[in-house]
Ligand SMILES: Nc1nc2c(c(=O)[nH]1)N[C@H]1C(S)=C(S)[C@@H](COP(=O)(O)O)O[C@H]1N2
């Protein structure tokens with residue numbers, strides 16, 4: 252998609268402030284809490300100006316409270332509450348992302364420059380974790396393709412490899428004597444998956460810069476794949492020829508494949524993937540939802556896998 256200059260953006264496309272009043276109050280509250288408890292949690296003053304996207308779902312949003320307090324980010328502990336409790340120790344500014352490997356123009360981008368140089372979009376995506384829960388999150392970001400095009404991939408580049416920061420002094424989960432994963436966290440996509448317009452690098456959610464627990468300052472979002480593909484706090488993106496290793500595939504290859512497309516018909520060896528629990532829909536009588544192939548994005552992405560046996564390439 253062509254990048255539009257700010258002058259091309261219709262006022263109606265910019266998220267109205269009133270819509271996010273509650274959100275802003277919540278963020279302000281979070282900042283106040285962090286101050287009161289003597290933490291260095293910092294909330295960016297400037298909101299992100301984002302255009303609406305035709306790729307957004309109109310489903311009910313998961314609350315900011317749930318999106319920012321029920322997380323997986325093993326660098327800060329394995330409990331869902333560990334990231335919000337501990338991720339404030341990660342220093343997210345300044346931050347650069349090195350983009351290199353099989354490219355004509357390797358580069359190191361600062362996140363601030365990436366934000367200034369791109370037309371940010373709000374992408375409201377359904378997210379589905381392999382553990383069986385889902386959320387609807389309003390991300391702010393831009394297509395990964397925009398960044399990849401800037402470095403000019405060479406003809407033999409077939410995959411994209413991603414790496415999270417490795418900082419034991421800022422990430423308590425890396426200090427453990429019995430590491431849960433082989434650090435740093437790594438992920439990968441096929442080049443066509445990486446170039447797909449649905450694939451974004453997110454720098455914010457609910458119109459504000461990403462909270463640390465959600466992968467600040469920049470993380471991957473691939474809405475048709477299980478959550479673990481959405482690698483957080485990225486420092487390096489590499490174009491490569493061979494399928495790169497991924498953290499969860501290394502950890503348990505029979506449970507987590509390279510593709511990890513959301514698929515109700517391929518069970519995890521220890522549980523079914525047919526249904527999901529939408530976070531925030533509590534109560535005894537709330538039914539689990541049916542999980543959709545490709546998390547409901549089949550119309551846009553199924554053709555990427557035509558001719559592939561998705562039971563074998565799970
Ligand atoms: N670096 C890193 N990225 C990560 C993880 C992690 O442990 N470390 N967990 C993944 C998993 S399993 C999920 S479900 C999503 C959760 O993203 P969220 O907390 O923003 O909802 O982040 C993914 N990205």
Ligand SMILES: [Mo]
Nearest residue numbers: 380381478479
């Ligand atoms: Mo996950």
